[in-house]
Amino acid sequence: xxxxxxxxxxxxxxxxxxxxxxxxxxxxxxxxxxxxxxxxxxxxxxxxxxxxxxxxxxxxxxxxxxxxxxxxxxxxxxxxxxxxxxxxxxxxxxxxxxxxxxxxxxxxxxxxxxxxxxxxxxxxxxxxxxxxxxxxxxxxxxxxxxxxxxxxxxxxxxxxxxxxxxxxxxxxxxxxxxxxxxxxxxxxxxxxxxxxxxxxxxxxxxxxxxxxxxxxxxxxxxxxxxxxxxxxxxxxxxxxxxxxxxxxxxxxxxxxxxxxxxxxxxxxxxxxxxxxxxxxxxxxxxxxxxxxxxxxxxxxxxxxxxxxxxxxxxxxxxxxxxxxxxxxxxxxxxxxxxxxxxxxxxxxxxxxxx
Numbered sequence: 645x646x647x648x649x650x651x652x653x654x655x656x657x658x659x660x661x662x663x664x665x666x667x668x669x670x671x672x673x674x675x676x677x678x679x680x681x682x683x684x685x686x687x688x689x690x691x692x693x694x695x696x697x698x699x700x701x702x703x704x705x706x707x708x709x710x711x712x713x714x715x716x717x718x719x720x721x722x723x724x725x726x727x728x729x730x731x732x733x734x735x736x737x738x739x740x741x742x743x744x745x746x747x748x749x750x751x752x753x754x755x756x757x758x759x760x761x762x763x764x765x766x767x768x769x770x771x772x773x774x775x776x777x778x779x780x781x782x783x784x785x786x787x788x789x790x791x792x793x794x795x796x797x798x799x800x801x802x803x804x805x806x807x808x809x810x811x812x813x814x815x816x817x818x819x820x821x822x823x824x825x826x827x828x829x830x831x832x833x834x835x836x837x838x839x840x841x842x843x844x845x846x847x848x849x850x851x852x853x854x855x856x857x858x859x860x861x862x863x864x865x866x867x868x869x870x871x872x873x874x875x876x877x878x879x880x881x882x883x884x885x886x887x888x889x890x891x892x893x894x895x896x897x898x899x900x901x902x903x904x905x906x907x908x909x910x911x912x913x914x915x916x917x918x919x920x921x922x923x924x925x926x927x928x929x930x931x932x933x934x935x936x937x938x939x940x941x942x943x944x945x946x947x948x949x950x951x952x953x954x955x956x957x958x959x960x961x962x963x964x965x966x967x968x969x970x971x972x973x974x975x976x977x978x979x980x981x982x983x984x985x986x987x988x989x990x991x992x993x994x995x996x997x998x
Contacts, residue, residue, distance in 0.1 A: 659858040676829040700982025707981035713741035715822030733790035743774035756790040808913035823851035836976035843874035846914035853921040873924035875957035932956040948986035951979035
């Protein structure tokens with residue numbers, strides 16, 4: 645499924661006023677994550693270059709989520725006394741990131757998860773010292789349960805959720821702001837013509853659209869910036885469906901190996917950016933994501949199925965988009981996680997399949 649907006653490159657967003665990258669540079673062990681140049685994939689796709697922003701080792705965790713969680717928690721705790729209990733719902737990486745920051749700050753944390761979450765992801769969360777609450781519910785309902793729990797805790801509870809809804813927007817926006825560090829790190833890289841971002845509720849995609857649609861230096865005037873695309877599982881097509889409907893829409897979800905993208909409702913904060921500034925939204929199958937995991941591994945890139953979904957999407961998009969852009973096209977794939985964050989079912993100890 646593909647949804648296109650031919651007017652997106654003409655839309656402009658207000659640039660971010662804060663500087664989360666300065667905050668992240670104060671963290672012990674901070675370093676920009678690598679960008680891999682993969683000529684074999686460029687040849688396959690018929691483009692000039694394929695670059696992969698590799699988030700498999702970000703500040704001690706195997707995904708980009710720590711960027712948003714760390715910055716949002718810092719902002720939320722500023723000027724607040726006591727030792728609140730952090731609460732979050734997750735389908736994997738966000739919850740572990742919240743638990744990781746909670747452990748660093750000596751705070752308790754309750755992390756709500758769908759029972760279908762992989763055993764490895766559950767163990768990673770409890771390994772950070774958090775209390776795990778498993779619910780036999782879809783992800784959207786787990787978010788609702790976590791929010792209700794935080795409200796029941798009163799002043800002792802602090803919800804750190806990456807989904808925004810009416811009345812809950814500040815923390816999700818700080819999370820998006822934290823993600824801006826990832827894109828700021830691309831300043832020294834070749835300018836992309838197509839950027840592919842895996843999307844669950846759309847927060848990372850919101851950060852991508854804001855970054856690439858708010859640039860002011862020469863060569864990025866309206867209509868000249870890169871195409872920005874999102875990729876979702878075909879079993880959780882919330883953004884594609886919302887764009888087709890022209891309004892934020894919730895969809896039922898089914899199991900997918902891309903567990904971190906198994907979300908049924910886009911974030912209310914992200915929606916204005918996506919509906920106006922996103923060029924393309926595409927869905928991929930589990931089989932396409934799994935193939936991309938193995939293909940990236942052969943190229944020396946550690947990518948879980950959510951991160952590898954960007955390559956799966958590029959294979960679809962480059963059948964026509966990249967021909968429009970030309971043979972010199974530079975494609976930037978945001979690989980959001982390593983395989984340790986989200987192992988393939990039954991594949992933790994297997995060798996790559998042909």
